[in-house]
Amino acid sequence: MGEVANTPRGKGVLLCIQCGRCSSSCPVARLTSEHNPRRLMEMVIMGFKSEVLPHQLPWYCLSCFTCLDRCPQGGDVGEVMFAIRNLAVRQGNMPAGVAGQAKALYETGRVINPVRTALDKRESLGLGKITGDGVEEVQKILKKTGMEKIVKST
């Protein structure tokens, strides 16, 4: 639990009383028993690191923040999910879609880039060019934070 609680978005786990209001308000938990925020918090509290970090579980959260608004403890469940995912990524658990966005961000400064036809359309409409200005600065920052290493290792 300490590992999660010591991160900037993970402190809320210390306040969890396992009431389950997060799970009952979660639009994903309603659809699949695989995702259960209360259970995930419980596993973090109990220190079941190997049961949490390598699996899909923390990635099923939509970050819709419904649980954040409803937690009676101000436990910020949806925020804690970010802390768990940050740790999961460092164990090599990152879905391909997320890895793709991280790579695009590093290479172009944007997570989604226009295809050729969109660029042509922009030009014909007289909309501004999408430039790569800023990408060098983005890369410098990501090198310093260590995210460059994560991007290059996937």
Added chain:
Amino acid sequence: MKYAFFLGCLIPARELSYEVSVRKVLPELGVELVDMKGANCCAPFSIQSVDHASWMALAARDLCIAEEMGLDIMTLCNDCYESLLMVNTVLKRNPELRNQVNQLLSEVGKEYKGKVDVKNLVDVLYGDVGVSKVKSAIKEPIDGLKVGTQPGCHLTKPKRIHFELLRGFDDLDALVRATGVESVPYERKEMCCGGPLRDINDDLARKVSVQKLKALKDAEVQAVVTVCPFCFLQLDLGQLEIKRHFNEEYNLPVIHFIELLRMGMGMKLEDWEIKAHRIPITELLKNRL
């Protein structure tokens, strides 16, 4: 009224009609938009899931660009909005974190000072322009159309940030009503579109969308009006995917709020913009296209 215009990644790449409409409508309402040169991606939830410090620093870099321009930011996408708003809010309050971020930013010769605010298109139209001015700009009211609005999660959640800003989705509904359209309540209005699960678990993403679409159908609306380009994508393109994978058909047209406002102000959509809607809007809006 003048804003640093943060366009984000999705809109200029995939939803050009949104961008075109904003650039046409806002100046008519007295809002000047200045493009942010050299801005990077806001670092949305996918990136925040990878690395916390990178999120803070990249969002702060965009905030620095606005500070250099001496202008508050206006965003369109809910994800851009939430990312920049959260980082701005946290850094304004937490000097320790601000120092850490500024150390990273010093690598690129920037310093976050906390001098600008972050607003969304809805904030600007509701708070700065005002509903009455929007209403008086409507030359061709869109009467007889019943819709459900999809504010999107990060326009109103988490409440601890948005309460301070006194924002709820009533703001969007008031603006929609100003165009002459009837916005009706429906169950699960506050619920996510399902979009964030795209590319992580597409099947689950679609199941979330289905809950939303069913609730909208139950309310007997003719269309859904979105603000967030990601909600638009998930609900519009998503309906085709739902048809293919679940064999369920909803046929519910999805319209960007700004397109509705643009039509109400008498500026017609062009053919390519109409065709950019995967669920056709032609039947619904046949008298105004």
